[in-house]
Amino acid sequence: MTVSKHYINRDLSWLEFNLRVLEEAEDATTPLLERLLFLSIVSSNLDEFMSVRVAGLKDQLRAGYHNSDFTGYTPRGLLRRIMKRSGLMVRRQYKAYRELMRSLSREGAAIVSYADLNEEQAKEMTEYFQEIVYPVLTPMAVDSSRPFPLVHSKEIYLAVVLHPSLGDAKLEGPSFCAIVQVPSILPRTIRVTGRKNSRKQTYILLEDLIREQIGQLFSGYSTEAVHAFRLTRNSDLSLNEEGTEDLLQEIEKELRRRRRGFPVRLEIEKGMHEHARELLMEELDIQEDWLEIDGPLDLSFLSKFAASLPNADHLRYKPIDPVYPPEFEEADELMSVLREKDVLVYHPYESFEAVNDFICEAAEDPDVLAIKMTLYRVSGQSVLVQALVRAAESGKQVTVVVELKARFDEERNIAWARQLEKAGCHVVYGLVGLKTHAKITLVVRREQNELRRYVHVGTGNYNENTARLYTDAGLFTCHPDIGADASALFNEMTGYSTPHDWRSFAVAPAGLKPKLFDLIDREIAHAKEGRPAGIVAKMNSLSNQSMIDKLYEASQAGVSIDLIVRGVCCLRPGVEGLSENIRVISIVDRYLEHSRILAVSGGGEEEVYISSADWMTRNLSRRVELLCPVYDPSLRQMLLNLLRTNVRDNVKARLLQPSGSYVRVENGELPLRSQFVAADIPLWKTVAASASD
Structure with a gap:
C-alpha cells in the first residue's frame, strides 16, 4: 500500500468530517441539547457509512479485488484503518455522552438505571411494562429445533443466557440462549414520575426496563445474563436496471433482500456473557468487526429525546423563524x-x-x-x-x-x-x-x-x-x-430526445463536467494573461480525481481558489508546487451546509452558478444533475456575499491541512460566524454589501 501524496482517501476524509460533528457535541459553547443532537448525528452518520461504504469494501474483498484506488489504498488496508479509527471515534463519542449526561443531570433531567428508581417508581415501571411493553415482546429461543432468527439491521436486541430452574433452585444442565428484540415502535426513553418535592425529570431506557423484567418471558428458567447487541447489515441496493421490465418491482424486490444483507458490524454491550458473544459471532459470521460499547447502544435516540424535553428552551439555540421572501x-x-x-x-x-x-x-x-x-x-x-x-x-x-x-x-x-x-x-x-x-x-x-x-x-x-x-x-x-x-x-x-444544445444549463452525465472544466480553463487563461482569476466553490463533497487534477492545474497557473467543502474532500491543499493557491474550509454549525454554488472571476466579469451536484464521480457521470447560471446581477451579488461570508468564517470553520486533518480557523480578526450573519436577510440581500463590509 502506497498512500498518494496528491490525494486524501475519500472514506478517511469522511471520518474526519464525522469527527468535526463530534467536536460540536464536545464544544462547551454549544447549547447542551444541541450537543446531544450532534452526538445523535454522529451515530446516524456512522450507521450509514458502515452499511454502505464499509459494506462496499467488504464486497470487494469477497470478490477477490485487491487493487489500490487512486489514493493508494487497497480494500483490505483501508478497511483495517477505517475500523481502527472508527473504534477510536466511538470511544470518544461515549466519553462525550457520559459528560453530557452529567451536565444534563445538573440541569434537572437524567436518564437513570432501573436500580436508581425508588420503590414507587419501580412499581410504576412494572405496570408500564406489563400494560405497554410485554404484549409486543417476542422471546426467540435458539436451539436445535429453533434456528437462529433473522436479526434486523440497526435494531437493538437483548441476548439472554438462561438456565433451567425449579423455583429459586438452579437445575443441572447446560445454559440456553434466547434473543428479544427491543421494539422500535415504542419510545426509547420512558418518563418516570419524579420523587416528591423534586423538579428533576427522570427517564429510563426501554431496554433497561425489559432487562429488569426479562424473567416474565422465561418461566421455568433463571436468568444468567442479559446484554444488548445491535447488527449493521449491508444496505446498498444491487439493481439490474438493464435487464428488468419493471423498475418499481425490481426495487421492491431489492428492498426485501436488503433485510438479509450480509453483516458488516456487530455492536455489543460491554461485559457481554462469553456464551452469548460466541453464539452471535458464529451465527452472524462476524470474526473481527465487532465493537464493545460502554453505554447505551445507538445514540441516535438522543435527537428525539433532546427535542422532547419540556421547559428547556434555554438549553437550545434561540429559534430563527424563516421569513417569507x-x-x-x-x-x-x-x-x-x-x-x-x-x-x-x-x-x-x-x-x-x-x-x-x-x-x-x-x-x-x-x-x-x-x-x-x-x-x-x-x-x-x-x-x-x-x-x-x-x-x-x-x-x-x-x-x-x-x-x-x-x-x-x-x-x-x-x-x-x-x-x-x-x-x-x-x-x-x-x-x-x-x-x-x-x-x-x-x-x-x-x-x-x-x-x-x-x-x-x-x-x-x-x-x-x-x-x-x-x-x-x-x-x-x-x-x-x-x-x-x-x-x-x-x-x-x-422521452427519447438526443442531448440538447443547451442555452444556459450544463447537465450531467454528459455536459456538466466539460462545462466545469471549461470554466476552470478560462480562469487559467485569465491568470496567464494577468487578468483577475479566481474560483470560489461551495459543495458537500469533492472526490473526483480529474476534477481535483484540474484544480491543481489552475493553482499552478496562479488562480486563487477557495473551496467550501462541508464533508469529503480528497484534494490536498497548500502543497508546494501543487496546490499552494488552494484553500479548503469546512463549516459545521447549527444548520447542515448543503448548497452548491460556484463563482468564477471571469477576468473581472464574475459569473455565478447554482447546482444540484457535488464534484464526485457519481454526480458527474452517473446522475442527472444540473448547473444553472444566475443572470440577474443583483442576485449574483447576493450569492457572492454569501460565499465571501463563508470564506471569512472564523468561528465554526475548520481549515483543511495537507495531511488531511482539520484545524479551527484562527486569523486574529473579529469573530464572524457565517450562519448567524446569513440569518440577517437584509444584510445579504443588500447589493451594496461587499467582501470588506
Missing part, C-alpha cells in the same frame, strides 16, 4: 413578480413556503397548462405532492420524475409514485443506470397569445422538513433561455 410578500400572485424580475431564496432563513405557494398557485391557476417536476427526497406530509395531485385531477398535464433509488427513501418514493399515478400524473422513474438528482420545476402558463415558462431551480430537495435544517439556494425565474432548457431537460428524462 420579501419580493413575494405583497404579491397576490408569485408569477406576476417573476414576470418583472428573478427571485433568489436561501433556506432555512427564508421560508420554503414560497416553493409550496409557487406549486399550489400553479395547481389552482386555470391558465397553467402543465407542471413538470423532479422529486428525489420528499417529506412525509408533502404539500407539493398534494398540489400535484390536485393539478392532475383538474385536467392539467402533470409530469413527475420520481427517483426510486434515493437511498433509504426508496419505500417512501414508491408510495408517492403510486399516489401520483393514481391521480393521473405521468410518473417517470428516471433513466436506466442513472439517478435523477437535479432539483427543478417547470410551469407552463398560457398568457395572451403565447406560452410562458416559469422555472424553479434548487440546490436542495423539495422537502419542507429538511428545508428548515439545511442551507440551500433556490432560483425562481421566467428567463426564456432557462425555460427552454427546462423543457428540453424534461423531454430528455421522459
Whole structure:
C-alpha cells in the first residue's frame, strides 16, 4: 500500500468530517441539547457509512479485488484503518455522552438505571411494562429445533443466557440462549414520575426496563445474563436496471433482500456473557468487526429525546423563524413578480413556503397548462405532492420524475409514485443506470397569445422538513433561455430526445463536467494573461480525481481558489508546487451546509452558478444533475456575499491541512460566524454589501 501524496482517501476524509460533528457535541459553547443532537448525528452518520461504504469494501474483498484506488489504498488496508479509527471515534463519542449526561443531570433531567428508581417508581415501571411493553415482546429461543432468527439491521436486541430452574433452585444442565428484540415502535426513553418535592425529570431506557423484567418471558428458567447487541447489515441496493421490465418491482424486490444483507458490524454491550458473544459471532459470521460499547447502544435516540424535553428552551439555540421572501410578500400572485424580475431564496432563513405557494398557485391557476417536476427526497406530509395531485385531477398535464433509488427513501418514493399515478400524473422513474438528482420545476402558463415558462431551480430537495435544517439556494425565474432548457431537460428524462444544445444549463452525465472544466480553463487563461482569476466553490463533497487534477492545474497557473467543502474532500491543499493557491474550509454549525454554488472571476466579469451536484464521480457521470447560471446581477451579488461570508468564517470553520486533518480557523480578526450573519436577510440581500463590509 502506497498512500498518494496528491490525494486524501475519500472514506478517511469522511471520518474526519464525522469527527468535526463530534467536536460540536464536545464544544462547551454549544447549547447542551444541541450537543446531544450532534452526538445523535454522529451515530446516524456512522450507521450509514458502515452499511454502505464499509459494506462496499467488504464486497470487494469477497470478490477477490485487491487493487489500490487512486489514493493508494487497497480494500483490505483501508478497511483495517477505517475500523481502527472508527473504534477510536466511538470511544470518544461515549466519553462525550457520559459528560453530557452529567451536565444534563445538573440541569434537572437524567436518564437513570432501573436500580436508581425508588420503590414507587419501580412499581410504576412494572405496570408500564406489563400494560405497554410485554404484549409486543417476542422471546426467540435458539436451539436445535429453533434456528437462529433473522436479526434486523440497526435494531437493538437483548441476548439472554438462561438456565433451567425449579423455583429459586438452579437445575443441572447446560445454559440456553434466547434473543428479544427491543421494539422500535415504542419510545426509547420512558418518563418516570419524579420523587416528591423534586423538579428533576427522570427517564429510563426501554431496554433497561425489559432487562429488569426479562424473567416474565422465561418461566421455568433463571436468568444468567442479559446484554444488548445491535447488527449493521449491508444496505446498498444491487439493481439490474438493464435487464428488468419493471423498475418499481425490481426495487421492491431489492428492498426485501436488503433485510438479509450480509453483516458488516456487530455492536455489543460491554461485559457481554462469553456464551452469548460466541453464539452471535458464529451465527452472524462476524470474526473481527465487532465493537464493545460502554453505554447505551445507538445514540441516535438522543435527537428525539433532546427535542422532547419540556421547559428547556434555554438549553437550545434561540429559534430563527424563516421569513417569507420579501419580493413575494405583497404579491397576490408569485408569477406576476417573476414576470418583472428573478427571485433568489436561501433556506432555512427564508421560508420554503414560497416553493409550496409557487406549486399550489400553479395547481389552482386555470391558465397553467402543465407542471413538470423532479422529486428525489420528499417529506412525509408533502404539500407539493398534494398540489400535484390536485393539478392532475383538474385536467392539467402533470409530469413527475420520481427517483426510486434515493437511498433509504426508496419505500417512501414508491408510495408517492403510486399516489401520483393514481391521480393521473405521468410518473417517470428516471433513466436506466442513472439517478435523477437535479432539483427543478417547470410551469407552463398560457398568457395572451403565447406560452410562458416559469422555472424553479434548487440546490436542495423539495422537502419542507429538511428545508428548515439545511442551507440551500433556490432560483425562481421566467428567463426564456432557462425555460427552454427546462423543457428540453424534461423531454430528455421522459422521452427519447438526443442531448440538447443547451442555452444556459450544463447537465450531467454528459455536459456538466466539460462545462466545469471549461470554466476552470478560462480562469487559467485569465491568470496567464494577468487578468483577475479566481474560483470560489461551495459543495458537500469533492472526490473526483480529474476534477481535483484540474484544480491543481489552475493553482499552478496562479488562480486563487477557495473551496467550501462541508464533508469529503480528497484534494490536498497548500502543497508546494501543487496546490499552494488552494484553500479548503469546512463549516459545521447549527444548520447542515448543503448548497452548491460556484463563482468564477471571469477576468473581472464574475459569473455565478447554482447546482444540484457535488464534484464526485457519481454526480458527474452517473446522475442527472444540473448547473444553472444566475443572470440577474443583483442576485449574483447576493450569492457572492454569501460565499465571501463563508470564506471569512472564523468561528465554526475548520481549515483543511495537507495531511488531511482539520484545524479551527484562527486569523486574529473579529469573530464572524457565517450562519448567524446569513440569518440577517437584509444584510445579504443588500447589493451594496461587499467582501470588506
